[in-house]
Amino acid sequence: MSTIATDIPTHEELVSRAQALVPVLRERAAEMEETGRIADETIEDLRQAGFFRYNAPKEYGGYAVSGRTRNEILSILAAGDASTAWVIGVYSGGVGNAAHLPERMKAELFANGPDVRIAGSGTPSRDAKKVDGGYRVSGRWFSVSGSAHADWVSLFFAVPGEGDGPDGPGPIAKALVPVSDVTIERTWDAAGMRGTESDTVVAADVFVPDYRVELLAGPPPANPILSIGPCAIPIGIAQGALDRAIEYGERKAVNGTIYQPAATSTSFQNDLAEAALRIDTARLHLLRATTALDEVEAAGEELPLLERARIRGEAGWIVKNITEAIDIIMTAVGSGAFASSSPFERAWRDVSTTSRHGAVSWQVGREVYGKVLLGQDGNISRLPV
Numbered sequence: 001m002s003t004i005a006t007d008i009p010t011h012e013e014l015v016s017r018a019q020a021l022v023p024v025l026r027e028r029a030a031e032m033e034e035t036g037r038i039a040d041e042t043i044e045d046l047r048q049a050g051f052f053r054y055n056a057p058k059e060y061g062g063y064a065v066s067g068r069t070r071n072e073i074l075s076i077l078a079a080g081d082a083s084t085a086w087v088i089g090v091y092s093g094g095v096g097n098a099a100h101l102p103e104r105m106k107a108e109l110f111a112n113g114p115d116v117r118i119a120g121s122g123t124p125s126r127d128a129k130k131v132d133g134g135y136r137v138s139g140r141w142f143s144v145s146g147s148a149h150a151d152w153v154s155l156f157f158a159v160p161g162e163g164d165g166p167d168g169p170g171p172i173a174k175a176l177v178p179v180s181d182v183t184i185e186r187t188w189d190a191a192g193m194r195g196t197e198s199d200t201v202v203a204a205d206v207f208v209p210d211y212r213v214e215l216l217a218g219p220p221p222a223n224p225i226l227s228i229g230p231c232a233i234p235i236g237i238a239q240g241a242l243d244r245a246i247e248y249g250e251r252k253a254v255n256g257t258i259y260q261p262a263a264t265s266t267s268f269q270n271d272l273a274e275a276a277l278r279i280d281t282a283r284l285h286l287l288r289a290t291t292a293l294d295e296v297e298a299a300g301e302e303l304p305l306l307e308r309a310r311i312r313g314e315a316g317w318i319v320k321n322i323t324e325a326i327d328i329i330m331t332a333v334g335s336g337a338f339a340s341s342s343p344f345e346r347a348w349r350d351v352s353t354t355s356r357h358g359a360v361s362w363q364v365g366r367e368v369y370g371k372v373l374l375g376q377d378g379n380i381s382r383l384p385v
Contacts, residue, residue, distance in 0.1 A: 008058070009050060011069045017049040018076040022240075025080030029346065032195035036188060038084055043149050046088065051077075053114035055092035057099040060106060061114035064099070067225070067290040067297075071232035075283075078236025079243070082350040083195030085233050087146040093229060094118025094154055098176075104211050105176065109152065119146040119179075120154030121201065124172050128157040134209040135160075137175060141201040143188065148197040150179050155203065159215065172216045175208040182206065192346075192353030224303065224311040226383050227359045228289045231315055234322040234354045235286060238279050238329075241347040245272055245329050255334055262332075271332035278325035282318040289314050309372035309385050316365025319355040326351045359383060 009017075028039055046052060055070065056062025070092060078085035095116055098109055109116055125139025137157050144153060159171040181203070188198040249268055253260035262268045289311045296303050303311070326348055330337045337344035358364070364381050372378040378385045 008063050011065070011072075014050065014054065014063075014065065014069060015072055015076065018051075018073045021045060021049065021077065022080035025077065025084055026343070029081045029343070030341075032081060032083060033346065036186070036194055037148055037197060038087060038195055042084060046084070047115050051088050052091060052095075052117055055096040055099075056110065056114040056116065057106070060110035062095070067294045068287070070229075071286060071290055074232040075236035075239065078233045079240030081195070082233055082237045082347075082354070083193050083197075085236060086193060086196050086230075086354070087149070089230060089233060090119055090145045091117045091150070093225075094120055094152070097154070101176075101214070102211060108212075109176070116152070117146065117150045118152045118154055118176070119144050119150035119201075122156060124156040124158050125203075126158045128160050128173075130160055131207070134207055135173070135175065135213060137177075137203050137206050137208055139203055141203075143198040144184075144201045145196045145198040147179070147184050147199050147201055153177050153179055153182060153201050155201065174214045174216065176212045177203065177206060177208060190353060192349035192351070223383075224289065224308050225293055227312050227315040227365070228286065228293070228318075230354065230357060230360055231282070231286050231318045234319055234351050234360075235279060235282050237347050237351050237354070238275070238282075238322045238325045241326060241329050241344055242272065242275055242279060244343055245275070245333055248333055268332055271328050275325040275328040275332070278321040278328070282321045282325075285314045285318050305378075305385065306372055309369045309378050312378075312383075312385060313365045313369030315360045316362030319351075319360045320362045323351055323355045 024045060025042065028042060032038060050063065051073065053061065054063045054065045054073065056064065058064045074085045074089050077088060095118055098106060098116070098118060101109070121141035121144045123141060125137065125141065127138040129136045135157070137155065139155075139157065141153075141155055147153065155175050155177055156172055157175065159173050183202040183204070185200040185202055187200040188196065249263035249272065250261055252262050254262045254265045254268060257265065259265035259268070292303060292307060292311070330344060330348055333344055336342065337348070339345060354360070358381070368378040368380060368385055371380070372385065
């Protein structure tokens with residue numbers, strides 16, 4: 001039974017809630033790095049702030065916020081802890097996709113309220129059998145972010161009996177599976193984004209009823225949000241590092257020089273100015289892309305091909321600028337920034353990791369955009385343009 005949300009917080013209220021959590025996330029970051037897990041207390045704080053429901057449909061008690069609001073929340077949270085923001089982004093994406101499911105599936109998902117957490121993997125398994133009333137699915141899905149605290153997992157599999165196409169498995173299906181039906185193996189151990197809980201989901205002959213399975217007739221539909229959506233997080237990481245660098249410049253010297261504090265050094269000033277402008281460049285590109293997506297969603301339309309390709313390119317341009325901004329900040333602060341206990345070092349690792357994600361690759365994004373600009377086929381990756 002649906003419960004329409006009536007008390008929906010404003011954009012400003014949600015932003016304020018995110019800002020209030022930043023010092024809390026920073027305080028817990030070291031423990032998260034050590035355990036590779038978001039603390040249960042943090043999960044509860046996020047629930048109380050409404051960050052598991054902000055992308056859920058209003059008819060089931062969610063807020064259904066705009067892309068602009070989603071991105072600002074994620075960017076602010078990332079300034080406190082990037083892994084936490086990443087997991088929130090994954091959950092909100094899963095819930096946002098669920099809004100388009102059949103009513104029976106939505107009623108089951110939101111039976112206990114709108115605070116639903118859905119993790120997922122886009123890599124399909126080929127081990128599935130069609131049985132009476134559904135499918136039996138087995139396989140291993142890697143790097144499923146947020147799996148440790150998820151309620152559901154979204155798993156892709158190749159439809160059995162349909163053969164393979166020239167680009168890999170034949171028709172693909174997406175199944176929603178309660179996390180209680182699968183096993184989570186602790187496999188995520190990366191240099192950056194250590195708390196994203198991006199572990200391996202294992203299914204062993206799990207029955208999935210037909211109503212929980214979405215058959216994809218062809219490739220996934222073009223959806224620029226898949227590439228531009230994650231970009232809010234590296235922007236937030238870099239903004240957090242810049243804020244810390246400004247504080248550093250007010251109380252520390254430039255080693256080996258007469259400049260004390262560092263803020264009096266022209267070189268330090270120039271470095272922080274360039275880093276800030278690169279972050280602003282990234283933020284403005286994200287705002288332009290998000291505004292375009294919000295407008296076509298409200299109108300029930302689709303972006304033209306060239307604009308979709310541009311957004312794919314913008315995702316790469318955003319992370320390129322953010323990566324360079326972080327490198328500039330690290331150079332400005334000096335070798336001490338690379339101490340393992342330094343928040344600068346963690347920001348550097350986290351940006352280095354997120355910027356290599358396939359969805360935001362600069363190498364792929366610029367090629368996609370360049371091909372479409374020149375009238376060629378830009379579909380060179382698993383995320384259709």
